[in-house]
Amino acid sequence: MNDSQILSAFQESTAPAVAPRRVLVFDACHVGVVLRAVLFVEVVMAVGATFGAATPADWLLRLATLSAAALPATIAWLVIACVLKTALESLPPAAQQAFGIALGAVVGLFGCGLVSATGFAANPPWVASAATGALLAAALVAALVLRAKAxxxxxxxxxxxxxxxxxxxxxxxxxxxxxxxxxxxxxxxxxxxxxxxxxxxxxxxxxxxxxxxxxxxxxxxxxxxxxxxxxxxxxxxxxxxxxxxxxxxxxxxxxxxxxxxxxxxxxxxxxxxxxxxxxxxxxxxxxxxxxxxxxxxxxxxxxxxxxxxxxxxxxxxxxxxxxxxxxxxxxxxxxxxxxxxxx
CATH class of the missing domain: 3.30.565.10 (Histidine kinase-like ATPase, C-terminal domain)
Incomplete structure (x- = not known):
């Protein structure tokens, strides 16, 4: 039989749980999730950079500044969520989601700290960075929860x-x-x-x-x-x-x-x-x-x-x-x- 050709058909199964068990409601340990998360955050930063930008060059400068804070923070959130995957499974679903949002606030402060250390921000927006991080994390968690429920x-x-x-x-x-x-x-x-x-x-x-x-x-x-x-x-x-x-x-x-x-x-x-x-x-x-x-x-x-x-x-x-x-x-x-x- 020529093994270079290709066949088909499949049906798959899973049974309903006999006893309730805690599961991971959002899973960040996938390459596709990482790529989509980074793209989502970068698009949000690109839109945010348009506010107050007088020229295209000014917009690029603002985007670079925001990205310098947002991208490391996003990667940090994904890595931590993935590393703690097993520990999160032991928590109730609401606690897992709360952790994801709280972690977003923490990495938002981390990103703001990176930009502040470079001297680009004279008055670092700590509160705004934490709030933005929590909001973006909430959106990511919601998307991952919906993916799991699918x-x-x-x-x-x-x-x-x-x-x-x-x-x-x-x-x-x-x-x-x-x-x-x-x-x-x-x-x-x-x-x-x-x-x-x-x-x-x-x-x-x-x-x-x-x-x-x-x-x-x-x-x-x-x-x-x-x-x-x-x-x-x-x-x-x-x-x-x-x-x-x-x-x-x-x-x-x-x-x-x-x-x-x-x-x-x-x-x-x-x-x-x-x-x-x-x-x-x-x-x-x-x-x-x-x-x-x-x-x-x-x-x-x-x-x-x-x-x-x-x-x-x-x-x-x-x-x-x-x-x-x-x-x-x-x-x-x-x-x-x-x-x-x-x-």
Whole structure:
């Protein structure tokens, strides 16, 4: 199978919490968050510099002065919020937000102190700097809280979709029939199928965290394909190319199994000859590349309605922001989904 092409499909899940637990309501530890925060603060400073500026040169001078205070303060806020991420998780949501705003006031004073030390401000605006820092921090915290809350509907939809796929009647019926057929001739294999099915249910119904290791996802996908191998026999040809160094990468829970399920559904089921399914992982420096590829019957277009692809894109964006990437392509009878995440 040509591994340079690209496949598709995904549905992801997360279960509602059984018991209430405190979580981080805003997370500054993402490259995308840092870039957006710096850009936001710089735009605010650019607008602020227009007040009282008589000429473009005067505006540039004012912007440079404001940036000299605001940018170091912004970076300091992001670094401190990220470093204290674990400690903040133990606080109630309101306390976390209050801390973020208070930290904004502190770094505002820090920025004002930097400008004052250079001699650019004869009368440093300490109160105004603290108030501005708190206000900008409040806006950043609000945006990050909304970003975190955006995960909730995605999780709920993904969980429902996963449960429908996992417990759908024909999959359960076919799996049990396969086990029954093997009870007399190969009881050990029948037992293995039921164990794999039990493990799939366990993973679908448990409460996962925000992320799991790629190695765990590979193991779950193996169990699913082992079940389908009994059903389809030689029609399902599975190839694994797993990089052990990539196993520690963090991914959304239950991300691989739906991909291989779609590969079976759209590649193997519609074809009398069956299809080849390949799962590969590879670590490339600070990145991990995950591919799930399958051949499709001649004349078949891209499978599905794009719901699964939109779902995985959203989940990756929520977990890894701009560091998570998703691509899906059908080319020359091969469909492949390609995911990139930080190592």
């Amino acid at each position: 995960r909730l509907p995605a999780d709920a939809a993904a969980k429902l979709s996963q449960l429908q796929a996992r417990i759908r009647p024909h999959f359960l019926f076919n799996t049990l029939n396969s086990a029954i057929a093997l009870v007399r001739d190969d009881p050990a294999r029948a037992e293995a199928i039921l164990e794999d099915l039990s493990d799939l249910f366990h993973h679908a119904l448990r409460e996962p965290g925000e992320s799991v290791t790629l190695a765990d996802e590979i193991e779950l996908a193996r169990r699913y394909l082992d079940i389908e191998q009994v059903r389809f026999g030689d029609r399902l040809r599975v190839e694994w190319s797993i990089d052990a160094e990539a196993g520690g990468a963090r991914v959304p829970p239950l991300v691989l199994q739906p991909l291989v399920e779609n590969a079976v559904k759209h590649g193997v089921e519609p074809s009398e000859e069956g299809a080849q399914v390949k799962v590969s992982t590879q670590r490339r420096g600070a990145r991990v590349v995950i591919k799930v590829t399958n051949t499709v019957p001649a004349g078949q277009g891209a499978p599905g309605h794009g719901v699964a692809q939109a779902n995985v894109r959203e989940r990756l964006a929520l977990l890894h922001d701009v560091q998570g990437q998703f691509q899906a392509v059908l080319q020359d009878g091969v469909y492949q989904v390609r995911i990139e995440v930080p190592a």
